[in-house]
């Protein structure tokens with residue numbers, strides 16, 4: 001897919017850690033579609049990851065920013081506009097982290113300081129980012145802001161732990177801020193609810209392998225890959241989706257609307 005539907009559009013992409021990251025694939029797809037952008041990640045992630053290779057490949061510059069730090073966000077937005085030569089057309093928030101998930105804390109025994117940290121990184125950072133963009137009037141009209149979510153925001157997946165609550169909050173922020181961004185700036189704000197995907201963040205969730213197989217069998221079209229998510233995001237950054245806003249858009253092969261699939265019934269029946 002290399003239609004130049006983002007020709008002339010400029011943006012900021014958060015969250016490319018390594019070549020498995022959804023944000024990494026998105027950067028590649030956006031570049032293929034003719035968009036230009038600044039890449040950003042937390043300073044600590046830059047030391048661990050390989051973001052400079054992606055920057056070289058896509059002709060982008062990298063700016064470190066902790067998405068929970070408003071000073072970092074302000075500097076990032078100012079510098080990005082200087083580098084890109086004007087206001088911004090698209091932003092991808094591809095950020096998630098739970099200390100409780102990382103440390104294997106059960107949902108019934110959460111450390112609430114860690115819970116607050118994960119909430120700040122995974123959800124409130126989206127508000128901080130949009131508030132900076134809004135107050136600086138940094139977005140072009142008909143621009144597009146996308147964050148990544150997961151169906152555990154609506155339905156219970158025990159191993160997703162406090163990330164489920166963070167995603168519910170993230171989706172609510174998208175609607176609440178999206179209202180004002182739409183009214184005042186003609187900018188759209190959406191979340192994409194993506195299939196489980198093998199990435200660094202994904203692997204942190206206990207039992208991911210079994211769950212990937214389960215989701216694959218439940219989804220009429222199969223699980224959506226990171227590359228497919230990237231291509232979907234390109235469409236949301238393009239002028240073909242100008243009136244889509246305040247939505248949580250499922251990109252999951254149909255998983256979210258299936259009660260049970262025949263494959264799962266067969267697997268359970270044969271195991272008995």
Ligand SMILES: NC(=O)c1ccc[n+]([C@@H]2O[C@H](COP(=O)([O-])OP(=O)(O)OC[C@H]3O[C@@H](n4cnc5c(N)ncnc54)[C@H](O)[C@@H]3O)[C@@H](O)[C@H]2O)c1
Pocket residue numbers: 014015016017018020021022023041042045065066067068093094095096097121148149150193194195196197198199200201202203
């Ligand atoms: N992998 C899945 O199964 C899956 C499914 C649905 C949604 N998502 C969501 O997709 C998004 C991207 O995750 P991914 O799966 O590509 O994993 P990933 O680990 O590659 O990306 C997560 C990113 O968040 C960044 N990050 C963490 N703390 C930060 C901070 N303080 N400031 C700035 N950046 C910070 C990390 O450095 C990393 O680049 C997340 O929101 C995740 O919850 C993932």
